[in-house]
Amino acid sequence: MTKQAKGTYHLVSLGCPKNLVDSESMSRLLNQRGLVASSIPEKSEYLIVNTCGFLTAARREAITILRSLVSEKQPWQKLIATGCMPELHRQELLDSVPGLDGILGTRRWMDILDLIDQVDRHDRKRPYLHCSQITSDPVETRRVAIQGGSAYLKIADGCRRSCSYCLIPLIKGNLISRPIDEIIKDAKALQDLGIKEIILIAQDTTDYGHDLGMQDGLTRLLEALLKAVPHIPWIRLLYAFPGYVTDNLIQLMKNEAQVLPYLDIPLQHADPAVLRAMRRPSDIEAVSRAIAHIRAEIEGIALRTTMIVGFPGEDDLAFQRLVDFVQTQRFDHLGTFAYSFEPGAPAEPLGDPISEDTKADRVEQLMHIQAEISLARNQSFIDKVLDVIIEGIDDENRISIGRSYRDAPEIDGLVIVEGIAPIGEIVAVKIHSAITYDLIGKLV
Structure with a gap:
């Protein structure tokens, strides 16, 4: 039997970078209490799984991991499910994972210490539930997740959009933007740590500040960041809403080298009728004009988008129409997902009439087209010099792995660098080869 290790915790973070920030924030609170993180679940007193509840597949993954931990759990251990699933799928958790000791909703991640106290005192025959419709950040802890030389910085939570396929507003609640001074404080701390890239995240970064009465709040935030953290060379934006990339934001990206010429604008489709059913901006001609304007103003801008196929x-x-749009626009990066029917989402009455085989075939078709586009765009960088942030090295083969301004972590391509460079640093690399999604070059 494994020896009991009091005051230790093992935390598993599932889902998106926004969830990762919540996980890191919980970890900081646990560490401040004096608890010690452990990579070994068998030796940890508290087993915490920060779940994703966005899609059915993500919920299945969370339940599988929780069941695995339950099967090995010792009497002295406590298993806690946190995150998105407890907000909207609490009963599914209770029914699927007998042996849970505590449940904490994503809107109250900051109450992890209170939950642990209750779990320690609570009747272990049933889990202690701590979920609330109230969303706030009353604790002072950094809202960041550091990965090597990069860090995600959360600027807002929740969403006021009403996309019909999406459960996020039901899970996370309405938009709540963080005050600029709190974000600046986090950014300065990252600068002091030597971080080279800040990645601003929210459900919709271009909606930042709307609830605070700001106009063009994201641009205002960026202007403040540029003054506050002049020694962080890269600031990257994720998750911009179609039609909300303002002229002020475009001009700032054009004129300020710190703000990377990179935009992730999830469009989701290109057929007006499908977009209306999705409750998304459906004037696809206006979208095309906006993309052309962005490209004309910002030299070398890298554009990423995501598409959903198989929507009712x-x-x-x-x-x-979607295929034609992708072929015409030639995005640097494209993610394609099969529609996932989600009970409780506004699109539920539409059902799920398109077969999974048809969805899979359409995903394959679209990604085949994008692979050709991606290769051609990559080939245009041969003989050019790019700055690359190094994320890993292979000493045996004498290569380094990194990303250029064109690539967000985990979702985009890589730059394979011949030669060893320091992890976390930004180095100049001359590109000499291109493959479908990645570039290859040498240190300059």
């Missing part, structure tokens, strides 16, 4: 009502003609 997507017939062959609608899918062909």
Whole structure:
């Protein structure tokens, strides 16, 4: 039997970078209490899984991991499920994972210490529930997640959009933007740590400040950041909403080298009828004009988007419109997902009429097209010199792995660098080869 290790915790973070920030924030609170993180679940008093509840597949993954931990759990250990699933799928957790000791909703991540206190005192025959419709950040802890030389910095939580396929507003609640001074404080701390890249995240970064009465709040925030952290060379934006990339934001990205010429604008589709059913901006001609304007103003801008195929009502003609749009726009990066029917989402009454085989075939078709586009765009960088942030090295093969301004962590491509460079630093690399999604070059 494994020896009991009092005051230790093992935390598993599932889902997106926004969830990762919540996990890191909980860890900081636990560490401040004096608890010690452990990479070994068998030797940890508290087993914490920060779940994702966005899609059915993510919930299945969370339940699988929780069940695995339950099967090995010792009487002195406590298993806690936190995050998105407890907000909207609490009963599914209770039914699927007998042996849970505590449940904490994502809107109250900051109450992790209170939950642990209650779990320690609570009747272990049933889990202690701590979920609330109130969302706030009353504790003072950094809202960041550091990965090597980069860090995600959360600027807002929740969402006021009403996309019909999405559960996020039901899970996270309405938009709550963090005050600029709190974000600046976190950014300065990252600068003091030597971080080279700050990645601003929210459900919709371009909606930042709307609830605070700001106009063009993201641009105002960036202007404040540029003054506050002049020694952080890269600031990257994720998750911009179509039509909300303002002229002021475009001009700032054009004129300020710190703000990377990179935008992730999830469009989700290109057929007007499908977009209306999704409750997304459906004037695709206006979207095309906006993309052309961004590209004309910001030299070398890297554009990423995501598309959903198989949404109810997507017939062959609608899918062909999507294909034509992708072929015309030639995005640097494209993510394609099969529609996931989610009970409780506004689109639930539409059902799920398109077969999984058809969805899979459409995903394959779209990604085949994008692979050709990606290779051609990558080839255009041959013989150019790019700054690359180094994320790993292979001493045996004498190579380093990193990303250019064109690549966000985990979702985009890599730059394979011949030669060893310091992890976390930004180095100049001359590109000499291109493959479908990655570039290859040498240190300059």
